[in-house]
Amino acid sequence: MSPGAESPGLELRRVAKHFGATRALDGLDLTCREGSVTGLVGPNGSGKSTVLALCAGLLAPNAGRILLDGCEISTGAPPASSGFLPQQEAFHPLLTVREVVDFAVVARGASDGDRLRLFAVTGVEAVLERLVGQLSGGWARRLALFSALVGAPRLLLLDEPFVGLEPETLDGLTDHLAERVARGAIAVVASHDFEILDRLAPRIMVLEEGREKATVEPGVESSRVAYRRELAGTPSVAADERASHAATP
Amino acid sequence: MPRRREILLVAWREVRLLGRSRAAAGALALLVVVAWLPGILLALRSGALGLAPFTQTVPLQVALAGVVLPLLALLAGAELLAGELEDGSLIPLVTLPISRRACFAGKLVGRSSLLAAAYLVIFTAAGATTAIVRGSEGLRDWASVAGAGLLLSIAAAGVGVALGTAGRGRVRAFGTALVAWVVLVFGLDAALLTVVVASAPPPPPQVGEHGHGELQPPARAAASEDDPHARHAEPLKKRPARLSSALMALSPVSLFRLTAFAGSPALRPRLELVLPGSSTTGVVATLAMGWSLWLVLPLVHGLRRFLRLDLN
Numbered sequence: 395m396s397p398g399a400e401s402p403g404l405e406l407r408r409v410a411k412h413f414g415a416t417r418a419l420d421g422l423d424l425t426c427r428e429g430s431v432t433g434l435v436g437p438n439g440s441g442k443s444t445v446l447a448l449c450a451g452l453l454a455p456n457a458g459r460i461l462l463d464g465c466e467i468s469t470g471a472p473p474a475s476s477g478f479l480p481q482q483e484a485f486h487p488l489l490t491v492r493e494v495v496d497f498a499v500v501a502r503g504a505s506d507g508d509r510l511r512l513f514a515v516t517g518v519e520a521v522l523e524r525l526v527g528q529l530s531g532g533w534a535r536r537l538a539l540f541s542a543l544v545g546a547p548r549l550l551l552l553d554e555p556f557v558g559l560e561p562e563t564l565d566g567l568t569d570h571l572a573e574r575v576a577r578g579a580i581a582v583v584a585s586h587d588f589e590i591l592d593r594l595a596p597r598i599m600v601l602e603e604g605r606e607k608a609t610v611e612p613g614v615e616s617s618r619v620a621y622r623r624e625l626a627g628t629p630s631v632a633a634d635e636r637a638s639h640a641a642t643p
Numbered sequence: 644m645p646r647r648r649e650i651l652l653v654a655w656r657e658v659r660l661l662g663r664s665r666a667a668a669g670a671l672a673l674l675v676v677v678a679w680l681p682g683i684l685l686a687l688r689s690g691a692l693g694l695a696p697f698t699q700t701v702p703l704q705v706a707l708a709g710v711v712l713p714l715l716a717l718l719a720g721a722e723l724l725a726g727e728l729e730d731g732s733l734i735p736l737v738t739l740p741i742s743r744r745a746c747f748a749g750k751l752v753g754r755s756s757l758l759a760a761a762y763l764v765i766f767t768a769a770g771a772t773t774a775i776v777r778g779s780e781g782l783r784d785w786a787s788v789a790g791a792g793l794l795l796s797i798a799a800a801g802v803g804v805a806l807g808t809a810g811r812g813r814v815r816a817f818g819t820a821l822v823a824w825v826v827l828v829f830g831l832d833a834a835l836l837t838v839v840v841a842s843a844p845p846p847p848p849q850v851g852e853h854g855h856g857e858l859q860p861p862a863r864a865a866a867s868e869d870d871p872h873a874r875h876a877e878p879l880k881k882r883p884a885r886l887s888s889a890l891m892a893l894s895p896v897s898l899f900r901l902t903a904f905a906g907s908p909a910l911r912p913r914l915e916l917v918l919p920g921s922s923t924t925g926v927v928a929t930l931a932m933g934w935s936l937w938l939v940l941p942l943v944h945g946l947r948r949f950l951r952l953d954l955n
Contacts, residue, residue, distance in 0.1 A: 443955075444955075447954075447955050450738050451737070451738075452734065452737070452738070452953070452954040452955055453953045453954070453955055454951065454953060469743065469950060469951060469952070469953070469954075471742075472737065472738070472742065472743070474740045475740065476738065477738075478734075478738035480731070480734055480738075482731070483735070484730055484731030484732050484734060484735070485732055485735055486660060486727065486730075486732040487732075488660055488663045488664070489656070489659070489660070493656070493659065494735070497652065497656060497739075498735075498739060500652060501649070501652060501739040501740055501741055502739060502740060538735070541735055541739070542738075
């Protein structure tokens, strides 16, 4: 890519994924530009987590292509600079928090400053000597956030990142995400927390049965309203407004 | 991050995990049993407490190691990826900038180097103790068995790793590993024995001293060109040898025995029983072909399967 040229970012082209007879994704198109947050909402089983796992190179698509800056992502060639937060974190229970932290820091080549910044956001330095198997759900979630965000990965794939966090941690996390996106990161966030998504994401894709149901802009209407309306199949506020403008002489 | 650093990072993680694993401690205890039990049992049989000399323990060591080592190695190999695939703890690893190739290699290097080091320490300790207590006669035979056992363990661990990448969970991986153990240790040996016996030349009819069809000493048979029995005996002798060699390469436990016999002065005569009429070059070729097959193919298959596997 030539200097100054706009990065193509993350692109999903006609991506399909089946698990046996179940169609998790069915020809999905999605483009996420550099320095943007895309929210994914939809009922359980709509394909949100599958989108993130495909982009992280954990799953192989049955059809279509996934590209980051024009380079194909596959299970054999996962993106080098991505941070993935799974819906359910699963670190090895026999490792200590310090070992998980050190492993992530070394693997990503993160600086001390970055480590300290993420300690401030997640607070995991308070439990460094504990075994992962002894952590509560909330602490395990914070550790997973640390592992996903440390080293300033360019592509952030976050599955329900706001669940199980205290309000202070939540504020720190949203500020951190906003700062990272302002510096050019691409964030794809699957969540049911509409208020935070409205604050973070200028664009929200509603998924249903592995397909794009609609893409809404929280600036026009709240994502919660849009989500309910789209799943109920009623026309959008924006569409209503456009229709009324067109009807006005 | 450079590939070598990724591999070392994962290998170090694996070593730490093994150090905390009860299953690994159990495996090491079994290795101690394999290394020490033959000497202790044989000494007890002769009414003494302590260790029997190498000349007595080596044959029993061959039999015991050929059964126990593949089982341990198959289970250790199957657990390498199956366990972490099942509980999802590989996901934080492969979503860092660590490729699946490096993850596979790192886990393999970490586990195999730790277990191989433990194996060498345990067997060296047992060998050194026996040499000090009962003298060093037969030490080379014993070392040959221990070295061949290490090769067998690595080959069986590779098969286990390949079985563990099916992504069907720990229990099924262990179940498949047990089936593989039965096939490798008993099934292939039985097949080998059947083929060798079936393809052996039928004994000629006994019609009396110097009469027609009498079994002649091999040297005389081979030397007399005019004798029709001598002309037929040579191809009949070579055919089962070639067949045995080919089958030997298909069974890692047979390869283990062959390697142990080849490296041991005391056990070398047994080679003639296993591969009758084989030259040294033939034996070396069989060993090289067989070990390269068993050490490389299962791991390559396992890696290919792991690279394509859906992790979720």
